[in-house]
Amino acid sequence: MPELPEVETVLRGILPYAEKQKILNIIVRNRNMRWTIPHSLEEEAIGTTILAITRRSKYLLFATSSGTIMMHLGMSGVLSVVDSNTALKKHDHVDIVLANGKILRLNDPRRFGSVLWSKGDILQHRLLVDLAPEPLSDDFNATYLIDKLSNRKTCIKVALMNSKIVVGVGNIYASESLFKSKISPQRLANSLSATEITVLVTEIKKVLKKSIEAGGTTLKDFAQADGKPGYFAQELSVYGRKGLPCIVCNNDINHITIANRATYFCATCQI
DNA sequence: ACATTGACCTGGGAGC
């Protein structure tokens, strides 16, 4: 479920409860995730204090005095702040028990997410070291993207979802930002003009920021840390709107598959 | 180096 706005929403939701808290216990009920949860997580993180929580791409990073807890929510992960008496549900795989009585509880039916423990410079971790710039940072700008796309012979939508070009843009926001930019998702990345790429950079930033403000997109089961849904779904322009009228020109929204992912666009507005 | 595809999982909805 989570793309950048959803992970950012979770981060903001847990911050007031989890930052500066000592980790009293970590309970792992199922290690069999996208990457096996290492025993070092409990062995080394219990007893430490969470100094800061940040996000890099779709990873949540809990910095402690002796290492970093890295968490990815995969496709179906939900991280909530719950009280200690909250009943366990199916797929509640990990609890991080905090000194203030709250628990960070990870529920992930599909288990595409994971929780890892890493010492040393976290940004040099093998999963993070080769990641492209954050889309909301100044490093992600027209000059950068023009250069990155200049030799790319793949669809622009695939390029936007490539974490070596830009991180955080997943299937929903790729469709949304291309619609706002009036660029067809099927265009070859290296066929975009400098002007088009400049618009695209602006629209990606706009869409992500607006979604963060709305608490992310809940299509099915995404939830904020307090259990409430995100409200950006009602602001989606094309995603999931197959056959419905384009909000700009009223023609039917198209639904195609690109690289095995559902893709929505308006064939009239997007060229 | 880049592009494409399969694999990892469970659950929900459509269709029969």
Added chain:
DNA sequence: TGCTCCCAGGTCAATG
């Protein structure tokens, strides 16, 4: 009620 099939917000390893 129940079966089968298809789909889902991610991303890495293997293959071309």
